[in-house]
Structures are given as C-alpha cells and as structure tokens.
Amino acid sequence: MIDTIFIVLTLLTLKHFFCDFVIQFHYMVLEKGTYGAIGGIHHSAFHGLFTLLILLFFAPQYAIWLAFVDFVVHYHIDWAKMNINRIKNYTPKDDGFWLWLGIDQLAHSLTYLGIVYFIFR
Numbered sequence: 001m002i003d004t005i006f007i008v009l010t011l012l013t014l015k016h017f018f019c020d021f022v023i024q025f026h027y028m029v030l031e032k033g034t035y036g037a038i039g040g041i042h043h044s045a046f047h048g049l050f051t052l053l054i055l056l057f058f059a060p061q062y063a064i065w066l067a068f069v070d071f072v073v074h075y076h077i078d079w080a081k082m083n084i085n086r087i088k089n090y091t092p093k094d095d096g097f098w099l100w101l102g103i104d105q106l107a108h109s110l111t112y113l114g115i116v117y118f119i120f121r
Helices: 002-022 026-031 038-058 063-087 095-120
Strands: none
Touching: 002 038, 002 095, 026 038, 038 063, 038 095, 063 095
C-alpha cells in the first residue's frame, strides 16, 4: 500500500505544479483575489478536475466529492493569500510575499496529505 500512497501523492503534487504554474492563465491570477470572480473559479476547477481524474483510478468511490473538496479548499486558500498580499501591499520584492506564497503552497500540500489519509486510513 505504501507504493500506492507514494504514487497518489506524487500525482497530486505533479497535478498541483501543472495547474498552478503551467495552465494558470493571466486572468486567473488577476481575478482569484476577488471572491466569486470567474478566474479563481476556473483555476480551482482545473485543480478539482485533475484531482478527479487521478482519484477515479485510485479511489473511485471517493473521487467526486474529494475533487469537490479540493476545488473548494484550493479556491479559499488562493483567495486568502491574494487578499493578505493585497491588504499588506506585498509584491515579489517583499519578504512577506514569499512567506505567504510558502504558506499557500504548504496549505495545498496539507490538503493532498489529508485526501490521501482519508482514502488510505
């Protein structure tokens, strides 16, 4: 089972990189700090969709609702990070920007650990 857990965590990590850095379009970045804006919804929907595709293979009985959880959690983590950076007026030149980017990435990683824990507990 440890091999399967490793594979699922690896796929979720690769999915995260792909969705956050390869297919995140400019309008998504601009809009994910505005609650309900389509850019943040689209970005998080990509995460949910790819989580669904991964989990359909490894945990089909949980795939739909865990993908939905990933979508909702991802949306709110990103929304919070964007708003903290905006309120604090952080830019990439500021240490605080990088701290909150790190907290954002940690929160996403913990989400995937939670998903895997739920599946394989």
